[in-house]
Amino acid sequence: MNxxxxxxxxxxxxxALIKIRLHNTLSEVGxxxxxxxxxxxxxxxxxFQFDLLxxxxxxxxxxxxxxxxxxxxxxxxxxGVQGYIQLKxxxxxxxxxxxxxxxxxxxxxxxxxxxxxxxxxGASITAELSTMKVTEQIDALEVMGTNPVKxxxxxRFLACSIMLPTLTIFSTFAGIAGGFVAxxxxxxxxxxxxxxxxxxxxxxxxxxxxxxKATSFGMAIAAVGCYKGFSISTAGGAEGVGxxxxxxxxxxxxxxxxxxxxxxHVLFNILGLI
Amino acid sequence: MISVKNIxxxxxxxxxxxGLNLEIPQGETLVVMGRSGCGxxxxxxxxxxxxxxxxxxxxxxxxEISKLKTKKMNxxxxxxxxxxxxxxxxxSMTVAENVAFMLDQHTDYSKQEMRKIVxxxxxxxxxxxxxxxxxxxxxxxxxxxxxxxxxxxxxxEVILYDEPTTGLDPVTCTEINQLIRDLHERLQVTxxxxxxxxxxAFSVATRMAMIxxxxxxxxxxxxxxxxxxxxxxQQFVLFGAPDQILNMENPILREYLGR
Numbered sequence: 001m002n003x004x005x006x007x008x009x010x011x012x013x014x015x016a017l018i019k020i021r022l023h024n025t026l027s028e029v030g031x032x033x034x035x036x037x038x039x040x041x042x043x044x045x046x047x048f049q050f051d052l053l054x055x056x057x058x059x060x061x062x063x064x065x066x067x068x069x070x071x072x073x074x075x076x077x078x079x080g081v082q083g084y085i086q087l088k089x090x091x092x093x094x095x096x097x098x099x100x101x102x103x104x105x106x107x108x109x110x111x112x113x114x115x116x117x118x119x120x121x122g123a124s125i126t127a128e129l130s131t132m133k134v135t136e137q138i139d140a141l142e143v144m145g146t147n148p149v150k151x152x153x154x155x156r157f158l159a160c161s162i163m164l165p166t167l168t169i170f171s172t173f174a175g176i177a178g179g180f181v182a183x184x185x186x187x188x189x190x191x192x193x194x195x196x197x198x199x200x201x202x203x204x205x206x207x208x209x210x211x212x213k214a215t216s217f218g219m220a221i222a223a224v225g226c227y228k229g230f231s232i233s234t235a236g237g238a239e240g241v242g243x244x245x246x247x248x249x250x251x252x253x254x255x256x257x258x259x260x261x262x263x264x265h266v267l268f269n270i271l272g273l274i
Numbered sequence: 275m276i277s278v279k280n281i282x283x284x285x286x287x288x289x290x291x292x293g294l295n296l297e298i299p300q301g302e303t304l305v306v307m308g309r310s311g312c313g314x315x316x317x318x319x320x321x322x323x324x325x326x327x328x329x330x331x332x333x334x335x336x337x338e339i340s341k342l343k344t345k346k347m348n349x350x351x352x353x354x355x356x357x358x359x360x361x362x363x364x365x366s367m368t369v370a371e372n373v374a375f376m377l378d379q380h381t382d383y384s385k386q387e388m389r390k391i392v393x394x395x396x397x398x399x400x401x402x403x404x405x406x407x408x409x410x411x412x413x414x415x416x417x418x419x420x421x422x423x424x425x426x427x428x429x430x431e432v433i434l435y436d437e438p439t440t441g442l443d444p445v446t447c448t449e450i451n452q453l454i455r456d457l458h459e460r461l462q463v464t465x466x467x468x469x470x471x472x473x474x475a476f477s478v479a480t481r482m483a484m485i486x487x488x489x490x491x492x493x494x495x496x497x498x499x500x501x502x503x504x505x506x507x508q509q510f511v512l513f514g515a516p517d518q519i520l521n522m523e524n525p526i527l528r529e530y531l532g533r
Binding site: 132135136137139140142143144145146147 | 319322323324344348349352354356358359360362363364365375376379380424
């Protein structure tokens with residue numbers, strides 16, 4: 001596991017600088033994908049350490065549940081309020097339930113959950129693994145004949161991939177509940193009507209889209225978090241851990257946004273899911 | 275038992291090891307000396323398979339290990355124990371879990387059997403009653419001892435020590451040196467100790483080697499080493515060797531010392 005980012009001495013000229021930056025970036029992307037494929041390969045190789053997976057599932061899932069529900073609930077409330085205010089001038093405020101439901105299920109549910117986990121879990125994975133790298137704990141694992149990808153990355157990758165869609169279900173329900181509470185209590189909207197509208201607009205395809213997105217975001221958060229943790233050099237020290245952790249959160253957020261766009265295009269335009 | 279043949283390693287254009295050759299006979303404690311950054315720890319990590327050499331061969335009991343596949347290398351690693359400079363204990367685990375790690379990963383021992391081995395190994399390094407503590411609760415010397423107990427857990431044939439006394443006070447250094455000597459006598463293992471601490475080197479070595487500019491410039495028993503007329507080696511020995519060695523009636527050392 002000697003995945004060091006490629007570095008070059010600064011050369012003269014702007015073009016040379018761009019070339020070096022591009023080379024280093026591509027090299028890092030290549031190393032990140034190598035780690036990703038190694039992880040996929042190791043998932044199916046025995047021994048299967050379920051105790052490590054359960055520990056990570058609890059860390060990722062249970063410990064994030066409250067913050068995900070609160071984030072989802074208030075996002076739904078904001079959507080409800082804004083939706084009602086924007087739709088009322090056109091006399092279609094009755095569509096506010098559809099607006100909240102579709103936005104939360106297809107977009108904001110998985111997105112808000114992924115953002116919360118990128119900041120909370122992705123950064124924590126990077127901090128933990130990079131500290132292990134700096135203090136030679138990952139070297140110690142290897143010397144003792146244990147594959148660090150199998151032991152450290154696989155449980156975190158699986159936990160994020162499993163828990164993100166699970167948490168998305170909670171945040172989606174919380175979001176719709178938030179929208180319901182906001183619209184029914186603050187405006188003159190009938191609660192029963194709101195729920196009937198939600199039911200009418202909640203399709204299996206939409207839920208599928210939400211879960212596919214959430215799983216992909218979970219994989220991305222774990223892959224970025226683990227890669228940034230492993231890619232620090234042993235001499236990086238505390239400063240290296242800090243830089244890697246910040247970098248992990250930023251890259252995860254950008255990766256989530258790019259993935260969201262790609263998945264929207266593939267799922268809506270190519271596969272025709274609604 | 276271990277032969278290092280013509281090993282080269284380059285980091286970012288700098289030749290750290292430049293055609294290094296070294297022999298480590300079975301049952302000996304070889305101390306590898308050299309200035310900071312001369313490639314001592316890199317050599318240790320190449321032997322442990324943590325770093326891949328650019329060229330050259332590492333022979334372990336008649337097997338060339340530098341090109342072994344991961345699975346075979348992992349089997350071979352079960353014969354190697356390593357004490358890291360920072361001890362490298364897993365801070366999320368207790369002392370007992372650290373020491374039992376290899377047993378847990380590679381054997382079907384029950385918890386009771388593992389606990390018995392853990393107690394045995396901790397007793398071997400003069401530590402008792404610390405099984406349930408976390409590494410953060412231990413002193414530097416205790417961490418090194420636990421690291422050593424973990425390295426011994428699988429009864430290795432070879433122990434690699436990376437700067438075992440760095441960062442420790444003189445009393446603890448002496449205790450660790452004594453421990454390395456005791457383990458060598460009791461277990462008859464082959465050891466490679468990387469250090470630039472001359473007190474430690476002369477205290478534990480049965481053989482010594484000096485690396486300079488990526489190559490071996492001296493090799494022999496401690497008595498032979500102080501008689502080798504090499505300015506780099508003698509300067510190194512002069513600045514750090516224990517007085518009882520420097521006070522020996524050695525004409526070469528006396529010449530360098532100006533006494």
